[in-house]
Structure formats: C-alpha cells, structure tokens
Amino acid sequence: MARGRGEMDTWQVATPGPLDDNPLRPVRVRVPEPESDEVLVHVSACGVCRTDLHVVMGDLARHRSPIIPGHEIVGRVVDRGASAHRFEVGERVGIAWLRHTCGVCRFCRTERENLCVDPRFTGWDDDGGYAEYATVPEAYAYRLPDAFDDVTAAPLLCAGIIGFRALERAELPDGGRLGIYGFGGSAHLAAQIALRRGAVVHVFTRSVAAQRLALDVGCATAGAATAAPPEPLDAAILFAPVGDLVPVAMEALQRGGTLAIAGIHLSDIPSLNYQTHLFEERQVRSVTANTRADGERFLAEAAAGRIHVQTSLYRPDQADVALADLWNDRVDGAAVLVHEQSDLFRGAVTSDRLWRLPG
C-alpha cells in the first residue's frame, strides 16, 4: 500500500442548489487510500450523467457532504487493498453507479441486487470520478471490452447499462416497434441495442441535433417530443425526466404495451385516464439502478455490436461547463471528462475541435 500519495484535483458539492449558485466547486483533497477490498484507480475518463445534475442541484437527497460526483469512471488500477486480488495493478477497469449491496436482503438473494435495501452508489454515497483518482470495491468494478477506448467506454457504465435495463424492462417483443422519448447519452445506446435486436425505433425529442443523431444511428423516425408516433408502439422508454410525457407515451402505446421510465428522478406525472392510458393492459414501470449481471450482459452485447458512442469531450477542469451544457440540452450524445492519461491521446494527435471549449 502506498501511503501519502499526496493531493489531487477534484470537483466537490457541499451545498446542492441551482447551477447559477455554482454548487460544484474545484477543490484539492488527499488521494484516497483503498480499503481492504478496494482498488485505487487513476482516472482516464469520467462520463457526466444526468444523475450527477440531480446530485449537484439537490433533486436527490443528500447522502454525503461534501461529495465528489461522477459514476462513469474508466481508469487503471494503481493500488489494491490487502484483500483485493481480482485485478492486477495497471489493469483497466470501469467504476459504475452501483458500488455496494448488502448481499443478504430478500432482493440480493433473488438476483435483484438493484433493489437492495442497503446499497451504496458512486458519486452519491461515496466519492466518484470528477477527480484524478477514485476507489471502488473490486467486486463492483467492471472489466471493459477492448472494442471501446477509455472515452467511449465511460458512458457505457451508466448511460449504457441503465438504458439496457430500461430496454429489458420495456419488454419489447422481437421485431417490435419501440418509442424513445428524449435522446441523450443513454437513449442513443439503448436505441442501438434495440436496433441490433431487429426493432423499429421511433424517437421523440425537442432537440434537432438529437433527432439527427437518432436517424444517423438507424432509427426509423425522429420527431418532436409530444408528436404522435407514425405507428402504434409495442413498447416505449422515457429518458427525458419529464412527467408530462408519461401520458403522451402511454397514449402512443399499442394495447398490451409497456412504458419503462429510465430516470432516477422525474417531474410529477399528470393524472392518467384509465381508458385512454392504461386499459387494454398497457403498463408503466420504473427502472431502478442495475444488477452487475445487467452490466456484464450490456458490455458484452455493446462490444459484439460495436455500437457507436457519441461523445462530447471536456477537459477535467470543465466539469461545471459540462453539467451546464447537459442542463441546457447542449450535449450531443454523452459528455465525458477526459484526462491526459486517457488512451485517446496515446499516439494520437489531439485536435482542438474535439473539445467543447478549445484551449
């Protein structure tokens, strides 16, 4: 164990609130020491997820303060706790949202650890990846497929995995028609998994850039957020954190169809009309985190399908800019904070145009 590694640059939230109040602040803190079952990871890339916005703005209850957000972390193991042997020093790993479950509750014992009654989450209960280093219990880290470099692997770790679980929860029949409401980091990955499985995908989003991305990855149509679908939907996924879209999506469903709500936070849902929105066995379901098995299955399917990961890159010192862009719907695909040690730079000439803010 290396002691006294020194300090690192991070972003912390002490008092969540509106972005105008700058709740996310740059701070130097000590590099964490891994616990016995943990690895210490030198961060190469960290995705910026909408859940980070909810943590920073206080939409989610405060679990720890101050907290370093970020739960789509790619990096290399630089140190291991005394009982951590799963990964070698130097090995690339991913750190995701779920980082601990109790292992003994009725949910953990029935392959539903995403519903564990005593879970811990990266960047909410424990410090995350808006930092140079991060720790994780080794049992919750992921090996990452070589098909993805550090930057494209980062958004897979939450946006990808949660989108995958949402798609599973939507119970789309083979060759079925899927509606996707909101088309950001998570949706564009889930759409490609669905397309790979033979689905016809219709996208509803207010962002013209997102509509273009949807068509680029192979979706059949892309229109306004509240538009009626060109054909009845067998299943739908709501990625936009907008409760007003629940009745819109329910009305678009074919009889027997399912709407899965992917977000951890949603504005209030207006009242539903039983005949219009629910009768004929339409159903609405939420999605809560994911199991590690979901993560492994998604990473394997994403690698096999060589899915395209659309990223907007930011320097590590631009986390506040990235969050503001996400809040204002200015991010194309998934926002990622990229460190110098990322393999993006290995042998590659970097171009200013890669960056949101050159210089």
Ligand SMILES: [Zn+2]
């Ligand atoms: Zn449990």
Ligand SMILES: [Zn+2]
């Ligand atoms: Zn996330």
